[in-house]
Amino acid sequence: MEEKFEKSLKIVESILRAREKGKIKLRWPLQEIYLNNIEENAIEEKVIKLLANVKEVKFGKQDEWIKETVENIEVYVPKELNEEMKKEAIVREIIRRVQETRKKQGFNIKEKIGLYLTGVEDLTEELAEKIRKGVNADYLIIGELKGEFGGSFEIFGRKIEFKFQKV
DSSP: OHHHHHHHHHHHHHHHHHHHHHTOOTTSOEEEEEEESSOGGGSOHHHHHHHHTEEEEEESOOTTSEEEEETTEEEEEOSSOOHHHHHHHHHHHHHHHHHHHHHHTTOOTTOOEEEEEESOTTOOHHHHHHHHHHTTEEEEEESOOOSSEEEEEEETTEEEEEEEEEO
């Protein structure tokens, strides 16, 4: 068990190095990574998924992906996020930026806000709800900007703007 855990931690370190090479932040989820030269029962898959922010661990090789090697184990990480993972990354980035702004403005964590966003008109209701809950918003309106606090940032070629107010 301990050996599986140690091996899994080394794999996580390799994934993190590959993420760094690809400029893929840890808070952005990866749909999958591939491992080669290791048996499935030789690792703690849950540990890898949790610590490396990966949804699936698969086995085999992947051409055109970022490759890292640790103790003869090949670790393959995609060079970029697929569209679904980009949207999840955008959601996490919005939550982080809004929470950061809330903190700077001295908001109490329990205080509800009304949040307005632009640049994310294509988000699903499920992802919009994730944002609403993640920032403790009473409501979320996409496509217009209102409120006294806010900010903007760029991610994946998109300009995202947000404004919010106390409710």
